[in-house]
Amino acid sequence: xxxxxxxINRLIQEAKEQIERKEYLLAINxxxxxxxxxxxxxxxxxxxxxxxxxxxxxxxxxxDLEKALDIYRETDNKREQIYTLIELAFVYPFxxxxxxxxxxxxxxxxxxxxxxxxxxxSLYSYVSHVSQISNYSLEKMESKLQNVGxxxxxxxxxxxxxxxxxxxxxxxxxxxxxxxxxxxxxxTFILGILTSPIWLPxxxxxxxxxxxxxx
Numbered sequence: 001x002x003x004x005x006x007x008i009n010r011l012i013q014e015a016k017e018q019i020e021r022k023e024y025l026l027a028i029n030x031x032x033x034x035x036x037x038x039x040x041x042x043x044x045x046x047x048x049x050x051x052x053x054x055x056x057x058x059x060x061x062x063x064d065l066e067k068a069l070d071i072y073r074e075t076d077n078k079r080e081q082i083y084t085l086i087e088l089a090f091v092y093p094f095x096x097x098x099x100x101x102x103x104x105x106x107x108x109x110x111x112x113x114x115x116x117x118x119x120x121x122s123l124y125s126y127v128s129h130v131s132q133i134s135n136y137s138l139e140k141m142e143s144k145l146q147n148v149g150x151x152x153x154x155x156x157x158x159x160x161x162x163x164x165x166x167x168x169x170x171x172x173x174x175x176x177x178x179x180x181x182x183x184x185x186x187x188t189f190i191l192g193i194l195t196s197p198i199w200l201p202x203x204x205x206x207x208x209x210x211x212x213x214x215x
Contacts, residue, residue: 004037058091068084085104
């Protein structure tokens, strides 16, 4: 059992380093093995959620991060709840859950205030602005968010919104849009430069005339 625990801990550390090197698939393989062969561990689900997020597989990331959060809540591990909520605040909007993203951010602030973090704490840099927010403001913020039925994701905001949504999800539509825009913009820019001997003197003359008339 001790040998198995050592192997699991080694794989967790290896997966963490792989995520830092953006070797997400390798990390996921290690984490899959750990999940199948060890006790339920919030940190393992957290790491796999981060790996999926790195691959822009936000739905899978959301599932794992919510599992991690559930485990940390069961064990009342508030520090790890903060780390997980920070990741969820990023992942929720990519799943069309903008409201939940705001709520996750608000919960992060609330828990951080409860912990009364010191400046030398590794978490402090994430939530250093918390001390400036009163409990009343937090309650008011949460109340407003709870009363919001839903905040639509990017793709509900007409054409440009859909393009932003596609871009944030890495979808091909956004790249096609950018390509078409470049095909139109670049020739226009070149044409403007080539014809500048014609329109630039006219513009300068008109500007000079307006300045003279205003004197």
